[in-house]
Amino acid sequence: MKLEEKNYKIPNCNTFELKDIFECGQCFRWNEQIDGSYIGVVKNNVIKVKKEGQDVTFQSVGEDNLQELVTNYFDFQTDYEKIKQTLSNIDENMKTSISYGKGIRILNQDLWETIISFIISANNNIPRIKGIIERISKAYGKEIVFENKSYYTFPTSSELSKASIADLRSLGLGFRDVRVYETTKMIQTKQVDLEKLKQEKDFEVVRNTLLTLPGVGPKVADCILLFSSLKRWEAFPIDVWVRRVMNELYIKKPDETKVKKEEIQKIAHEKFGPLAGIAQQYLFYWKREA
């Protein structure tokens, strides 16, 4: 099947910087091109994003209507100027971090893909995580050709369930092979039903359900809540970097003090309320890049 190429353009796009969006640690399938644009795979589409002046252009091949896809995935229904305004008023740290990552947007990524991606992220670094996800997609996803190059969709749970533990190990997952294997089974058999989970309103119920999946601990669960279409901005993932930032800026104690996660969570919610997760992203990106 030959897929038609599509185009879409958004003019005067102020809160949208490619680097801020794609390098802030929320996604793994976007790669910078020589011309500064980024190419990524979203659902069954390959998308190329470019920013020229204040205009953002999208090109794609794939199943979906590009405008609808982009609007949802890049969260254009959300007013980030307003969010930045609200957070900037909290304190100087937020003001500084926001001016640093002014083009960040929290993506609405596919829930299933986000679960597997962040299980793989455990005790791992970004280049290797990206490589593993790339190899999984190539082995079990579907090919899409874009500008004479092959790209691969992230496999569905049904597609990935064809992989044995040994298959996963050979793709470089290391000790995460069993975790991905078992979580895939649980989701594919609807022991954990992701469609039902999306309907669930109660934050703790959703979080506790995610925590039943092998390989999903507190940090991974919060990443899934924040970076997937679950879209829970109150989730506040705490990794070593966020711990460092919070210790330095708000707790004002040396890092080796080992303040409890629950304590950090509490402080975050007192400070940032329901926007804690977004605040975390600005702080994290600022301190990690700087």
Added chain:
DNA sequence: CCACAGGACGGCT
């Protein structure tokens, strides 16, 4: 050779 990288898990106190 060892430390470390954006954690989770199981066994031990």
Added chain:
DNA sequence: AGCCGTCCTGTG
């Protein structure tokens, strides 16, 4: 309930 060693792999 909390602490701590271990888990695969690549890089410095």
